[in-house]
Amino acid sequence: MTEPISKEALRTDEWTINMGPHHPSTHGVLRLELTTDGEIVSKARPSLGYLHRGLEKIGERVAWAQFMPFTDRLDYLAGMNCNCAYAWAVEKLAGIEIPERAEWIRVLVCELNRISSHLVAWGSFCADMGAFTPLLYGIREREWVNDLFEMVCGQRLTYNYARIGGVSHDLPPGFLEKTKEFCDYFEPLIDEYNRLITYNKILVHRLKNIGVISARDAIEWGLSGPNLRGSGFAYDIRRAEPYSVYPKLDFNVVVGHADRGTLGDCFDRYLVRIDEMRESVKIVRQVIDRIPDGPVMAKVPRVFKPPAGECYFRAESPRGETGFYLISDGGTNAYRLKIRTGSYMAMNIFEKISKGVMISDIVALIGSFDIILPETDR
Amino acid sequence: MSQGPAKRKPIKSNIFDVVPAPAEIPQNVLQKNFERVRACKGGEGIIEVGIADLFINWCRKNSLWYLYYATACCGIELMQGGASKYDFDRFGAVFRATPRQADMLMTAGTITHKMAERVQRIYAQMPEPKYVIAIGACTITGGPFYKDSYSVVKGVDLILPKVDVYVPGCPPRPEAWIEGIRNLQNLIMKTKNYGLKKA
């Protein structure tokens, strides 16, 4: 009989690993300071700011309309959503009514962009999980949307399409038909993705019961968008505080429903994105059927000076709530422009939920939050 | 594309330049090599060196593994460039996750001052011969953040010793990236590794 080994003799040292800012799966330049005991992570502290470009300061230094291109760079995967959110915010501040058709066009391009953004989110999440092929499938479909946007505004990634008071151009002829074609092409593909990887046993086992966030925690820590809905809480700004023409549209708020494992785990957040693509296609179809004719631009003076005032506007972007807090002093520039983004708040909770997971799960967590670094760092 | 500060190298990519079709490049370079050899009265050994040069350069240009390095918007175009429609793999360019195995650094996206040191380190970690392509307005001049931002490095050539090819755009289309890679390949074919360095 050997002597029982004392706990002190079995003590292992923790070590600190630096993950990022250049790491293949941190979706850009996120840096994490991992404190691990072997493979088990005891602490993961995000270190942000490697892409801090001072957008808020720039917003104070350029004219109201000139800030529009910078919103593209705020969330480059969903440029249209940020464009439109900023435009809506400024219009709310200045009390501008925009033409009906412009609202419908904005909703159309926002939902298309939501699809393309979720495609990359899905693909890169799968790539993080080791399956490289879905990423390329996602991008293959994204190219369709890129082509559509290229028809609309001539750019693939940074669109600069919305304007204060409407949108820059009307939809080109043939656009709606092409979009319908895309919807017909894309909708069956979602099932194909599910067959390809979603219910793959390895993926399910990697994702279920990992990074569980209860709805209460999610609200407490300020999560929003698919990350919050993945916890089973039906909170979508398009429904909760409707803006634009969303009240007229019929779509469901997708929530996580503990498909495999616990409610609010990585797999639920993953599924919410997959299902949201379906809902977006549904919205796009409705918009195609119901879009009215008319002008796309309201009369806005060339030197745009909104009245002095403050306004907080929030819109549902693919990564959660994109909020603009605008303060105008009646001048040509914003007095203060504060941007509130979904990814930033997702990083807030990261340190809490990453206790006790393994190094591989850290990658899954980052992927499931679908963070994008210019949004966190601005 | 505007000329940057004076210290920049004159060799720049311009997507409007007429570039010879890929099939012609080896022939031209072969001819030039032979002309160089003929001009130099060194004996027969030099011909072999010239051909070795050609072969080595050919190998290097066709195997430009790039670092999977993306900071901002251009990174998405990097992904799309590697994917179905554009497929950098056709040119033998595959991505590597670690700088130790990469030949080419495509600085895709804005470099901030907080990031600058890391970029320098990544560059130092790459083995020679290494090439840098500055992709997009941000890494060429600071782009839209040139005037008003306090935290953006105004051009990646301020922090890296050399940039081989500049590809303008915000972000450049993947076609322009391919053009940049091809320009880099032309550049590689012109380098001299052996023999004629002193002449």
Next chain:
Amino acid sequence: MKTLSAQEIFEKLKGKFGDGVVSLQTESVNPPFAVVPPGSIQEVCRFLKEDPDLLFDYLVCISGVDHKDKFAVAYHVYSTEHRHRIGVKAMLPHDNPVIPTVDVVWKAAIYLERETYDLMGIVFEGSCDPNRILLPDDWEGHPLRKDYIYPEQYHGIKI
């Protein structure tokens, strides 16, 4: 679910804190702000979160504003239960902008306060993580202040 208007919320606050709550700012402001003194921000926020009629459980945003002679900290809160929203604002002196933290009320405040400190230089007293977040630790100054002068260079690289 019982959505209250900003005026009603303000009345409730007034009833609880009396003269502690200074005023309701509605003029060309959306959503309206209840302006409170900085010292009582924690109590007000706790009341907002825990009162069953208010239940402001979701902290949307914290923004610092530099009004040149004074700082303002604006809290936007939202109730997922009652679906109403309001802003809370506190005014701080320009020479010594210090305010108690609200991360004991909402955890979401941790990062929002860190960011406000980093970019605006408003100190949140008692914060559990009072460090810079976006800028490097050795960065000088707080860029979003109106009197911020861009530095010449950082670590030898021209800005």
Next chain:
Amino acid sequence: MEPVAATVYPNYDSVGRAILEAFPIIDFLPVWLVALVIMVVVAACAIVFILVFEGVGSLVLRKLAGDIQSRVGPNRVGPYGCIQFLADGVKLILKEDLKPAACDRVLFRLAPYLAFVGSCAGLVVIPFAVGMIAADLDIGIYYVMAVSSLVSIGILLGGWASNNKWSLVGAMRGAAQIVSFEIPVAMSIIPVILVAGSLSTQEIVRSQGGLFGIFNWNLFHNPFLFFSFFVYLTAAQAETCQTPFDLPECESELVQGFMTEYSGIRFGYFFLGEFGELFVVCALATAGYLGGWHIPFLDAGNLGWFWGNLLSLGVFLTKTFTLVLVSMWLRWTLPRTRVDQLMRMCWKYLVPLTFFNLLGVSLWLLIFDGKGIPAMIAALFG
């Protein structure tokens, strides 16, 4: 089962003696020298083969990736990009050989060679054709199991000597994984040894001959062996660290795992070793389960020296490359497991299953007197 003509597999001394007799002009040389030269030539052939296999394999890997991912893959270098591997190889050789400042210099240099040697040494006992085997060792299978462990030492050394934390994590994972999966690999190849009654690979292949075509393969010998084949493939996929079990170098988690700090040709050695191991395990599966070089309905031993070897070599390589393709196909399809799930899979499922399977095979052989199902059916129909 009767052994086929005993002269088909080489004995270096006898070949050396035959050469000396055939060429009296070099009669003064000792036999051992001639034998040594022949051995070196054979080794060179094996190295060249593995290099070519690596080159073609990496190209096929990329082309296959292109097909699966609806891309094109390399197509600029040579027709259809077919000499892409030449460019890659020469470039890797000419790259700067970086050694991190804080690395352990000796071990850092040693590790890639160990990994490479460990995987290529397995080639010695691969029965390529009816008369083509570098050395028909009596302990062939045992030898492969032994030398392939060198790979895990190489991986561990590489990760440790790099002085990089990601490398070390990858190396630890790699060591644990390879050592663990040796057991199911070995246990699922033992049934084959039981059926053949020999550890020699050539003997195992020969035992699957006969004129029933593919039904003489061990794969169809009995249900346990059929099952055992797939267990072997799974475990071998893990032992060679291919996706979905590529934990030692998983790109999205550990940057490049144990290879993170390796550049140039040292990385190339690891890469070669990986492909070499892939070939060895697939060749073993072919030899053990898929009838090796046996040409269906044809006796390769009777075809004469040249045609027999050529045809059987072709058949063997076709079967092996099919398995390699399957491995690559899996690699581009499946996501990656987590390290604890992998270990659980090994110790809780694969190892007990292989033991159970071994028991089943033994009982089968005992009860049915070593006869397989096809043989019994054939006996039934006369």
